Amino acid sequence: MEQVPYQTRELAFARLVDDVQACRRCPRMEGRRRVLGRANGPLSARLLFIAEAPGRLGADVSGVPLTGDRAGRTFAALLEAGGFERSAVFVTNAVACNPRDAGGRNDRPTAREVANCGPYLARLMAIMQPDWVVTLGAVALDAVRRIAPHGLVLARDVGRPVAWNGRRLVALYHPAPRALIHRPLPVQRGDYQHLAALVATEG
Numbered sequence: 001m002e003q004v005p006y007q008t009r010e011l012a013f014a015r016l017v018d019d020v021q022a023c024r025r026c027p028r029m030e031g032r033r034r035v036l037g038r039a040n041g042p043l044s045a046r047l048l049f050i051a052e053a054p055g056r057l058g059a060d061v062s063g064v065p066l067t068g069d070r071a072g073r074t075f076a077a078l079l080e081a082g083g084f085e086r087s088a089v090f091v092t093n094a095v096a097c098n099p100r101d102a103g104g105r106n107d108r109p110t111a112r113e114v115a116n117c118g119p120y121l122a123r124l125m126a127i128m129q130p131d132w133v134v135t136l137g138a139v140a141l142d143a144v145r146r147i148a149p150h151g152l153v154l155a156r157d158v159g160r161p162v163a164w165n166g167r168r169l170v171a172l173y174h175p176a177p178r179a180l181i182h183r184p185l186p187v188q189r190g191d192y193q194h195l196a197a198l199v200a201t202e203g
């Protein structure tokens, strides 16, 4: 993969962060934190994890994707199971802001919101050029499909790497409690160990 010069990458990322921080495309995200910045991870990371959306008790408070709530704690344990250092991977979401329902609870982002935020995700990938893109859950898998087509279906293809958009794409389940019903924690631990083996053997 061709490397982007360090300064060019830093400048492009700073512009992207500015644009995201100023974004007002999604009406129900008014007042929410825009979770994209240096705390997401190093731009030189080889692995880019994409989850669904910042959580109300997690990233909307901490400013760091998948930290501060139950999903974040599970994600940390899964990274550890695979031998990944959190400081060596970049973590973001299909949408940069926390969607909430009328009752103030976490909500799934709408298709419109995912489409609104898609260009920012595409810019992030173009800036980083990660070797591996790892989606966490169906929303993230759909978000990357909007950038370039892929034939992956989460339940069928979990953990199976495919060539995609100049890099490797792997679909995993989201670490949120509701996803653990479909993919229990011990199985997800195995998914991260499998991912680590893939990265080690395929580069």
Ligand code: SF4
Pocket: 020, 023, 024, 025, 026, 029, 034, 095, 096, 097, 113, 116, 117
């Ligand atoms: S989710 Fe993305 S597109 Fe929507 S307001 Fe937030 S930054 Fe903008």
